[in-house]
Structure formats: C-alpha cells, structure tokens
Amino acid sequence: MTDRPVTPLLDRAKRPADLKQFSDSELTTLARELRQETISAVSVTGGHLGAGLGVVELTVALHAVFDTPRDKIIWDVGHQCYPHKILTERRDRIRTLRQKDGLSGFTKRSESPYDPFGAAHSSTSISAALGFAVARDLGGNIPEGLGDAIAVIGDGSISAGMAYEAMNNAGHLGKRMIVILNDNEMSIAPPVGAMSSYLSRLYAEEPFQDFKAAAKGAVSLLPVPFREGAKRAKDILKGMAVGGTLFEQLGFSYVGPIDGHDMNQLLPVLRTVKDRATGPILIHVLTKKGKGYAPAEQARDKGHGVAKFNVVTGEQKKAPTNAPSYTSVFAQSLLQEAAEDDKICAVTAAMPDGTGLNLFAERYPSRCFDVAIAEQHGVTFCAALAAGGMKPFCTMYSTFLQRGYDQVVHDVAIQRLPVRFAIDRAGLVGADGATHAGAFDIAYLANLPGFVVMAAADEAELKHMVATAAAHEDGPIAFRFPRGEGRGVDMPERGTPIEIGKGRMITQGSKVALLSFGTRLEEVEKAAEALEAKGITPTIADARFAKPLDRDLILSLAADHEALITIEEGAVGGFGSHVAQLLAEEGVFDEGLKYRSMVLPDTFIDQASPADMYAVAEMNAEHIEAKVLDVLGIASLGAQRA
Ligand SMILES: Cc1ncc(C[n+]2csc(CCOP(=O)(O)OP(=O)(O)O)c2C)c(N)n1
C-alpha cells in the first residue's frame, strides 16, 4: 500500500525556518505527520527505517530550536536522517531514497547545505562537530555561516574509539558545542559492552541522593519549570546521583536523561542549552528505535534495515532467492571448520547478523566475540588471539575494515600473525552507495608483506577458502566475497584447502586470456559466450590469489596469448597492478604482450543496484566483451568500416 498520509502541517513546513511559526503543540502534531511520511516513503524504497522513526521528535525539535543550515546538525552514521531530509527541502524526492539517481540514504554534503558533514561509517560526528565549532571560533567563512555545532550520536556508535578521542579533545578545548546521545538501547543488534551497561545505569531506577551537588552542575542550565519540578529534576539528576558521569569527567556538562519522544522535555532543554551553553554539553536523550510503527518496534532489529513493505501489515517484499547468500555459505562453512577445531574463534564489530556470525554465537558462544563498533580494537584483539595460539576469523565488511587498517599493518602483518580476515561486502554493494563500497581491500592488503589475499569466484570457492584460511598458520590470510546470493553452483560437502598461490584454469581458448579475480568470473563467462558467437574463444582463468600471485599461470597465459586482461571488483592498485608489476619485471611487455586491467574507475560511484553500479564502472559482461574486441583491434576495425 503506497497511499500518502494526510499531513497538513508538514505540507506547510517547506523549510526548517517555517517551524519557527508553529506552537509547541503544533510541533508535536508535525512530528506525528513526519513519522507517517517517513514510514510511507520507506515502504516504497526500503532502507533504514527504525533509526529514523526513533528520532522524529528530536529532528523536529532540533530544527525548531536551532537555525539550520547556519547551525550544523551532524547525524552520526546518517542512517537516521530521513526525517531530517523531509524537513530540509528534500521531501519531493524522499521516495527516491537509495535509488539510482535518487537521494542518498545517508547525509551527503553534495546533496544539501543542511547536510554539513557526510557520514555512513559511525562515530565521526563528535570530531566533526568539534571541527565546525573551532572553525567558527577561528573565523571560518562559508556561505551558510557557522553557528552551533550539534552532533547526534547513538548508543551503538558511541562505543567506538573515535568518539572518545573527540570528547577528550573537546573537553580539553572547552568550546561551545552540543552532543546529543541518542540512547535507544540498540545498535543493529542489541548493543554489547561495558559502555552500554554504563549508559543503562545512568537511567536505572536509583534513589536520588545528592541534590546539592547536582544543583551546582547541569541543573543550572535548565529552565525554571525544570528546576522546580521535583520529578523532572530527579530524572535529570540521576546521572549526578551516580557520582558524576563519565562525560562530565571528560569536560562536558551532562544534561539528562530526557524522554526523546516528549516535545515538552525536548524543546525546553534544547532552548535552554541554546541560550546558555558556554562549553561542551552532552544531552542524554532516551528514545525507542522503530518508535510509532508496530512492525518495527516489534522486530528483533527494531526495523533497522527493511525491504519495501506493506504499511498496513508490515510485510516486507523480499526478492525470491535462487541460491544461498555468500554470507550464509561463509557462516555455515566456518561452523563446519569450528566443529573440527576448537581453536577457531570469530570476531565481529557490531555486525553479528550481517556477517552471519549470529549462527557462530549461538553454537559456540564462548568462542564468538561481538566487540561493538570497534574495528580497530577488533583487529588488534584478533592479533593477540592469534599470538595466544587461537585461530581468529576477523569477520568484517570490506568498508569497515578500512577503519582498522593501521592495526592490520602494525599488529597483524608486521608480526606475521595468522589472523584470518573474512571480508564480506567486497565490491559494489548497491543501495548503501559509495560509502559502503568494498573497493579498496585488495589494494590495501595485497601490498602488505606476508599477507595472503584470496577472492572467491563463487560460493563453492568460498567454502574452499574458509577451509584454506582455517588451515593456514603461516601469517595473515584474507578472503573476500560479495553481498548477495551466490551463483547456485554445486557445493562440496566440506571445503578443501587450496594450495596457496595457485589459480585455476576454467577454459582453454586462444588469442586472448581473461584472468578473473573474484565474482566477476560470471560476467567473464557471459562475455566469453557472446565472443564465441563472433568467433573468438578466450581462455578463462580464475586467479584465486592476488597474493601470492600464481606466477606460472600468469606467465604462461602471457606467453600463449596475444592479449591478457585482468578483472577484479576493486580499485586500481590491487590484483591487476600486481600482475602488471610481475609482467613488467619479467620483461613480458618487451615481447609485445597487450595487457589491460579492468578495475573500478577512479571515482566514487553513487547508489544503485549492484548491476547498475557495475555498469557505471564498465565491468559487466558487455564491457568485458568490448574490451576484448578493442584489445584485439576488432572493435576499431568495425568502427572504421562504419
Ligand atoms: C565504522 C562502522 N562500523 C559499523 C557500521 C554498521 N552500523 C551502522 S548503524 C550501526 C548501529 C548504530 O547504532 P546506534 O549508533 O545506536 O544507532 P541506532 O541505529 O540505534 O539509532 C552499525 C553497527 C558502521 N556504519 N560504521
């Protein structure tokens, strides 16, 4: 059902400045309409539903109290920004969210001046807010002006080191800035870790103890009705009652916790903070992820990420699948390996479901670790697990592993520790767009001495690579695989370790060799079929390894063919570059080999379906076919004839 909700007040709110004309009770009604509009929009696009629903009142209150875009609202991760987009002159395009040529599912500077800082990876917002605050105080000059800087960060995202690095710096600098801690007691999964327990303690029912001490602090920031209302004061002072919050010790004034769905609390607190803040302030806001939409509230993940759905029933329209997902093949294969080897353990950074490790956690709870959003820690933790004789599988999305890169180099690679990196979401991922593309891991891992880097061409290969990684003890090893379902190939009962550095021939042809690394192999095979019809039979090989390269395979392909083309789902500097280096060093170019390397282009590709994104990258079957014709000079002959 895609009927639009009736939204008379929202229809009048063309831009945030219009909110200034509304009374507080109208703002409450406006929030109700905004929630309905958000649900309606996501029902036709799919996307991150629960987080946005949880911040509807907060979004309205922030835009009503502050003056955006002069004041900067910086949404951490940005997955909760759909209501913000609706209020900031993008309502007309809200039903294009996450679609090709549509609105991004995250905040994006190039999209709107109301998005002062882009995001999608978590825990950057406090650093960004501090940067804006300092730029303001140093006289920075931008067209929208520089006013208040407000970071809105979730209880899941505040687990990451960056947030503490930023608070440490902000508390020291003492600049006026605002951090809103949006505490819904959820990450994607229920949050884990001591910090999460600490936040819960801040609002647990504890007896009110020390009004006097508290009165010196945050309470003086609050408006009179708040100071006088014993119940509210009690609520707000609970943080003080447990002896001064961590945030205060870091130099922030702490206000809260307040009910983030109650405009009568949000508006006065924000107004007072706006009027009186002199230094860094943290406002602790309690919200419910998925608030106001029963199917989201009741879902295990609180509607974190949904497909298109029926608004009335909440039923999601998931596309039928013909093959298991790569993630599930990985997860099942790891379970098989772990059943045979009690040293195998698994680490995720707040993505238990996305990586399939929820299954591992169920079966082997003592060997599975959700370290929260803390990729840097997760990698070093794995390094030491390996140093301690365990066999850790550090299971992360390619894009999030980027955050742990120094740890990969310094703690894993230099010490030659056998950490197994299971890299999910390799290549272009679709609706999450450029921020989530797994574009760089081949390049950033294959340049590290001693690393083994593999890519699975299909789900059976993935199974073998899990077995290979489990068996590999001589230093770090990584294997990558994409988002989505496999090819539907026959699957072995168990994976068998592959010889390190050995690729495989797929078909023997002549003239041109196509050397694939990863799941573009399917497109290569489609291209070969089309080429057959033109009388060209390419040789096809699956490299399996970007490091160590299968020198014999590559040099023999080079020797036996007029042209060699590599293809990989990664940026320049990866597999193809290593092949080119080998060929150059071996003098193969001196003999006249025609060499081409198909990699992701040197641009960030916006969201679309993966196939459409690969079309932009010119890496689908038709592009491979065209590349072959071009390198053999056949396309140009055709062009001359035309
Ligand atoms: C560095 C990084 N790691 C992992 C993720 C995946 N991720 C996106 S949102 C999210 C949960 C965030 O929880 P929280 O900040 O509490 O926001 P909520 O969804 O509860 O509103 C995670 C783990 C990410 N975006 N960035």
Ligand SMILES: CC(=O)[C@@H](O)[C@H](O)COP(=O)(O)O
């Ligand atoms: C916002 C975020 O980073 C995650 O929610 C991400 O969108 C999940 O991606 P998958 O859907 O591929 O698990």
Ligand SMILES: [Mg+2]
């Ligand atoms: Mg949360």
